[in-house]
Amino acid sequence: MSLIDQIGTDIKTAMKAKDKVRLETLRGIKKVLLDKEVSVRPSGQTELTPEQEIEALSQIAKQRRDSIAQFTDAGRADMAEQEAIELKIIEEFLPTQLTDDEIAVIVAEVVAEVGATSPKDMGKVMGPVMQKLKGKADGKKVQAAVKASLAGS
Template identity: 40%
Template sequence: MLRDDLKAAQISAMKAKDKDRLAAVRLILAKVKDRDIELRTASQLPDDDTMIVEVLQKMGKQRRESIQMFRDGGREELAAAEEGELAVIEEFLPAQMSEAETTAAIEAIKAEVGATGVKDMGKVMAELKARHGSQLDMSKASGLVKASLS
């Protein structure tokens, strides 16, 4: 389970006295704990690993945006710190699908649901997220789906 892997990574970072990695792992654990608290009142709880992957994906997206903004602002030292955190976050994410694999999955789903135009984009995106949500950046996949249906 991802939660156990995160706790083990925290312990190993403490033993290795790797302050940067420890800070990043603690940040991940704090975000997971926040999500646990949010879900206390939820009527239907998602699978633990699925929830953690969603948190990690969101954190990764935030880091990528921050890196871009820091680079645009000429703050390389802050961009480097964000890249360090992003590297730790990506260690715990499942392997991402390549663009070719994503396109193949989109074509297969299009054929299955009988999608013909942009009006069917919602059906294709819903199925794509259900099957491959943890392995895709849905914002990139959205562009590929739209191009495929146009």
């Protein structure tokens, strides 16, 4: 079952349960995935790959995290809470996020592989690390781990 089909089933369940927040969030996710699917059709692809689905979901989750930070800074706890609820629903469809320690291990491996020695090598390290962690870790956490690793080198 594709992710779009799974979300369609979840939409029906949310409708029956009259769970308005979940329903609206799932509809938003489905819209983003369908839009992304339409955008890849000119290249001959009929449906999204699992990687493309995770990439789209990661973007939606990142938008929610950014919104939470902005609403919190603006003193809008009610709006931040709404975004947090939506983020939790989105994260149900993403792979389990890695812990800071797991991220640090992967960062250390990549730093050794590329031979990075100073903070100037940040660009050399970030690309390969993000490839390995795509969808499994927040970019800001990864960036902080890379900075910490290179500062300690």
